[in-house]
Structures are given as structure tokens and as C-alpha cells.
Amino acid sequence: MLILGIESSCDETAAAVVENGRIVKSNCIATSLDEHKLYGGVVPEIASRRHAESISGVVKAALEQAECTIKDIDAVAVTFAPGLIGALLVGVNFAKGLAASAKKPLVPVHHLRSHIASNYLTSDVEPPFLCLIASGGHSHIVAVNSYTDYKIIGKTRDDAAGEALDKAGRTMGLAYPGGISIDKLSVQGNADAYAFPHPRVDGAPYDFSFSGLKTSVINIVHNAKQKREEINTADLAASFQKNVVGCLISNLEKVSEKFGHNKIVLAGGVSANSLLRSESERLCRRHGWELYLPQLQYCGDNAAMVASQGYYEYLAGTRAGTALNAYATMPIDIVNF
Ligand code: KG4
Ligand code: ZN
Numbered sequence: 001m002l003i004l005g006i007e008s009s010c011d012e013t014a015a016a017v018v019e020n021g022r023i024v025k026s027n028c029i030a031t032s033l034d035e036h037k038l039y040g041g042v043v044p045e046i047a048s049r050r051h052a053e054s055i056s057g058v059v060k061a062a063l064e065q066a067e068c069t070i071k072d073i074d075a076v077a078v079t080f081a082p083g084l085i086g087a088l089l090v091g092v093n094f095a096k097g098l099a100a101s102a103k104k105p106l107v108p109v110h111h112l113r114s115h116i117a118s119n120y121l122t123s124d125v126e127p128p129f130l131c132l133i134a135s136g137g138h139s140h141i142v143a144v145n146s147y148t149d150y151k152i153i154g155k156t157r158d159d160a161a162g163e164a165l166d167k168a169g170r171t172m173g174l175a176y177p178g179g180i181s182i183d184k185l186s187v188q189g190n191a192d193a194y195a196f197p198h199p200r201v202d203g204a205p206y207d208f209s210f211s212g213l214k215t216s217v218i219n220i221v222h223n224a225k226q227k228r229e230e231i232n233t234a235d236l237a238a239s240f241q242k243n244v245v246g247c248l249i250s251n252l253e254k255v256s257e258k259f260g261h262n263k264i265v266l267a268g269g270v271s272a273n274s275l276l277r278s279e280s281e282r283l284c285r286r287h288g289w290e291l292y293l294p295q296l297q298y299c300g301d302n303a304a305m306v307a308s309q310g311y312y313e314y315l316a317g318t319r320a321g322t323a324l325n326a327y328a329t330m331p332i333d334i335v336n337f
Contacts (some may be wrong), residue, residue, distance in 0.1 A: 001020055001072045001075075001311060001314075002017055002018075002019055002066075002068065002072055002073050002074050003017070003019075003061070003068070003073070003074060003075050003076075003077050003307040003310045003311045003314065004016070004060065004062065004075075004076050004077065004078070004098075004115070005016055005018060005077045005139040005304060005305070005306030005307025005310055006055075006076065006078040006079070006091045006094065006306065007049045007078075007079045007303040007305075008078045008079065008083075008087050008088060008094075009084065009088050009091070009111045009301065010042060010047065010083055010084055010087060010136070010137075010301055011031055011033055011036055011047045011050075011087075011092075012029050012030070012068060012300070012301040012302065013029070013032075013050065013090075013302065013305045014029045014053045014057045014058065014302050014306075015028050015059040015061070015062035015063075016028065016304040016306070016307050017062055017063065017066035017068065017307065018304055018311065019170065019235070019306050020158070021117070021223075021307075021308045021309075021312055022120055022121065022308065024045050024121055025065070025066035026063070026066035027063075027302060027303065028058050028061045028248060028300075028303070029058070029303070030050070030057070030058050030066065032050035033044060033176075034121050035178075035275070036176060036283050037175060038132055039178045039207075040170050040272055040274040041170070041176060042187045043086070043087075044084045044086055044087065044146065045049050045086065045179070047084060047087045047291075048073070048086035048089075049158050049296050051090035051091065052180050053123065054092045054131055055090055056310075058099070061096070063302070067182075068160040068202075070098065070102045070104070072116075073102070073104055073215075074104070074105075074314075075105040075106070075107050075310065076097035076099040076102075076104050076106050076107065077105055077107040077108075077307055077309070077310020077311075078092055078094075078096075078106070078107070078108060078109060078306070078310075078324075078327050079091055079092075079109050079110075079111050079306050080092050080110075080112060080324060080325070080327065080337055081108075081111065081326060081329070081330035081335075081337070082110075082111055082112075082137065082138075082314050082329045083111055083326075083328065084328070084332045085193070085203055085326055085327075085328045087305065088326035088327075088328075089326045091265060091326075092108075092325070092326045095110070096324055097321050099201065100322055102179060102235050105314065105319055105322070106320045106321065106324065107310045107314050107318055107319060108313075108318065108324055109306050109310050109313060110309075110330060110332055110335050111214045112133055112135075112138055112267075113148075113150070113309045113335075114305040114308070114309040115133055115135060115268045115305060116133065116142075116144060116264050116265065116309070117305045117306075117309035117312070118294040118298035118304075118305040119265050119267060119292050119293075119303070120308045121294070121304055121305065122294050123293070124271075125263070125292045127144045127146050127147055128143070128144060128145050128146070128263070129144050129261070129263040129264065129265045130142070130143055130153075130252075130255065130259070130261035130265070131144050131264075131265040132248060132252045132266050132268055132271075132280075133148060134248060134266075134267075134268045134269070134270035134271060134276070135141065135161075135267075135268035135269045135270060136163055136166065136179075136270075137163065138155075138156070139155065139156040139161045139162075139248070139270075140152055140154065140155045140156075140158050140211070141153045141155070141206055141252060141255050142332060142333075143259065146249055147309075147312035147313075147316065148312060148316040148318070150332050150333045151333060152333055153206050153255050154204070154207050154255060155207055156208040156209065156210060156271055157201050157207050157208065158209055158210060158211035159211045159214060160210070161208070161244050161247075161269045161270050162177075162179050162268070162269050163210070163219030164213055164214045164243070164244060165177075165178050165179035165182050165244060165270070165312060166178040166179055166229065166271070167217075168182065168213075168214055168216045168240050169181045169182050170196060171217050171218050171221050172217070172236060172237060173233070174233070174237070176291070177269075179269065179270060179273065180272075181237075182237045182241050183184070183272075183274055183275070185233065185234050185237040185238075186234065186237045186238035186241045186275065187232040187238075187274075188238075189233075189234030189235040189236070189237055189239070190232075190234075190235045190238060191228060191241070192239065192240050192242075193232065193235035193236070193239050194220065194235065194240070194245040194332070195239070196213055196239065196240065197212075197213075197216075197235075198243070198246060198247055199212050199213065205254060206251050206254060208248070208251060209302060210244065210247070213240070213243060213247075215268065217236065217240055219241055219275075220236065221236075228271050235337075241275055242275065245276045247276045247277050248270075249276075249279050249280060249283055250290050252264065252280070253283055253287075254285070256287070256289065259289075261289070262287075262288070262289045263270070263289065263290045263292075264280065264283075264284055264289050264290065264291050264292070265291075265292045266280055266291075266292070266293050266294065267299075269301070271293060272296050272299035272300065277293055280293070321337055
């Protein structure tokens with residue numbers, strides 16, 4: 001079965017063709033990242049405009065690279081939530097038009113579910129497993145009971161891990177996205193130079209809180225400026241990264257031990273982080289747990305993961321009509337459209 005996936009939830013306009021949820025036939029991405037770099041973060045209006053300009057070319061390229069036409073496609077899968085509303089609407093409306101004109105089923109896909117599916121493109125892993133999803137907008141620990149059944153066990157109370165890294169990077173004067181800049185710079189820094197706390201959330205032992213850490217970085221940078229002291233940015237980046245990764249790993253360990261999971265999966269843009277990858281390997285080796293990491297090319301937003309999840313949603317009977325809308329927020333476990 002061939003699924004055409006379409007993704008436009010943030011600043012990547014993407015389309016891909018995937019066979020039976022696992023075999024990538026094509027994977028095309030146009031990104032407006034360079035324009036957002038000028039502003040230090042994604043500007044929703046610019047992202048929407050670029051999606052509208054790029055989407056038909058990207059979908060055409062995905063079909064061509066897969067050496068097929070829309071006639072060969074069995075269903076069109078599209079990210080419909082969560083994300084930037086104006087950005088999502090471009091993909092959703094394009095997919096609705098394409099599916100209706102080609103008389104193909106339309107399958108709405110939740111963005112975080114598709115991030116989890118990036119692992120189905122990388123290995124033969126199958127649910128059930130425990131997944132840590134860390135992206136620019138979300139940080140969740142989720143029990144993935146089946147391809148379409150999820151239970152949220154922990155989540156962030158404020159900023160996502162990627163958001164905290166991006167904001168900290170911006171404060172340190174690093175290029176957007178801060179997560180990638182911090183990862184690169186940390187190699188040269190001393191991760192023990194600055195001490196940050198592991199924030200705890202009262203009554204919710206598996207939840208995260210990253211906004212206080214971000215404020216700590218802002219304070220360190222501002223205090224140094226006032227005293228006209230030089231900051232070693234590599235040390236600060238490495239220390240901050242160590243702390244964010246430490247928070248993610250320690251809750252993942254707690255949940256896994258408490259609920260008896262021995263199959264761990266990582267997903268989301270932050271799963272590209274080199275320290276998070278090596279620390280999760282260390283954690284799983286220590287406990288004898290299986291670990292699955294998405295290939296780097298599938299960590300960030302892409303449409304191959306949408307087509308993969310779209311396949312499993314299709315098998316589960318998920319269908320939408322021309323009334324499909326986009327939603328800025330939507331929990332991963334209870335999907336309504
Ligand atoms: O999943 P994603 O591409 O988009 C969302 O759904 O949010 O995640 C983007 C996030 C950004 O915050 C970015 O800084 C972070 O992933 N990121 C990284 C790395 N690569 C991307 N964070 C740390 N280390 C990286 N290597
Ligand atoms: Zn994403």
C-alpha cells in the first residue's frame with residue numbers, strides 16, 4: 001500500500017511516499033528556516049506564506065521521486081494538529097483538494113504520533129513500547145500501546161525541551177535553532193562549569209518543567225554583562241544541555257522502572273541531540289533495555305513519518321472528509337477532528 005504524506009505544521013513543507021508504513025519511496029522537504037533565522041525564531045506568517053508557495057512543487061517532486069502518480073497512491077495522509085494554525089491549514093487544504101479530486105481516502109495524522117512513527121522508518125520496532133518525545137513544542141513520556149493507542153505518563157508543565165534549548169541558545173547569542181547550536185558548541189565546553197537544578201513538579205513525579213532553567217541562563221548572561229565579565233559560552237551551553245538531557249533521562253528511567261518497560265524509543269527534533277542519544281544508550285545498556293533511536297534524517301519534521309503513521313491510521317479506519325479542519329492544540333491520546 002502506498003501512502004502520500006503531507007506535512008506543514010511548522011517551517012518545513014514536506015511530502016513523501018511510503019510503502020506499507022515502513023519503506024520510504026521518496027522524502028522531499030522545502031524549509032523556510034533560513035528566513036526565520038533572521039528573527040531568532042519561527043515567524044508564523046512567513047511560514048504560512050512559504051508553505052503556500054512550496055506545497056504543490058514539493059508534492060509533485062515526492063510523486064516523481066517515488067516514480068508514481070497520484071493514481072498509484074492508496075491514501076493521502078496529512079498532519080492536521082498540533083502546530084501553527086496558519087501553517088497546518090495550508091497542508092490540510094491542499095490534501096483535502098488532492099484527495100477529493102483524485103478520489104482517494106484522506107487520513108488525518110497527529111504530529112506527535114508521526115514523530116513516533118519516524119522509528120518505523122528506521123527499524124522494525126513495533127508497539128508496545130515507552131516513548132520519550134522531545135520536540136520544539138512538546139516533551140512527553142508516552143506508553144505506545146499500539147500503533148493508534150497512547151497513554152501520556154509525563155509531560156512538560158511549561159516549555160518543551162527544544163523550546164528551552166532554543167531560548168537559551170538565543171540568550172547566549174547563538175544561531176537559531178538554539179538546540180542544534182548548543183549541541184555543536186557543547187563539544188568544546190565543560191559540562192560541569194555551571195550547576196543547574198533538576199526542577200520537580202509537586203505531585204507529578206514524571207512531569208517536566210523547563211521554563212525555570214531557561215530563566216537561570218538568562219540571569220547568568222545578564223549578571224555577567226552587568227559585571228562586564230566574559231562568559232565562556234561553550235561551558236554554559238554544555239552545562240545547560242547536560243541539565244536538560246539529565247531531566248529527560250531521569251524521568252524516562254523513573255517511568256520505565258515504575259511501569260516495567262524494557263523497550264525504549266526516542267522521537268522528535270531533540271532526539272537528534274548527540275548527548276541525549278548517548279545518555280539514552282548508556283541508560284538502556286545499564287538496565288538491559290532495548291533502545292530505538294530514529295535515524296537523524298527523520299528526527300526533525302518530515303513527511304515520511306506522516307505517511308508511515310498515516311498507513312497505521314488507515315488500517316485502524318481513520319478517515320476524514322472535506323470538512324477536516326486544522327487545530328493548533330490536540331492531545332496525542334484523544335484525537336478529534
Ligand atoms: O520536532 P521538531 O523538528 O519540530 C517540532 O515539532 O517542534 O523539533 C524542533 C526542535 C527545535 O527546538 C530544535 O532546536 C531541536 O528540535 N533540535 C535539537 C537538535 N536538532 C533539533 N535540539 C538539540 N540538539 C539537536 N541536535
Ligand atoms: Zn515536529
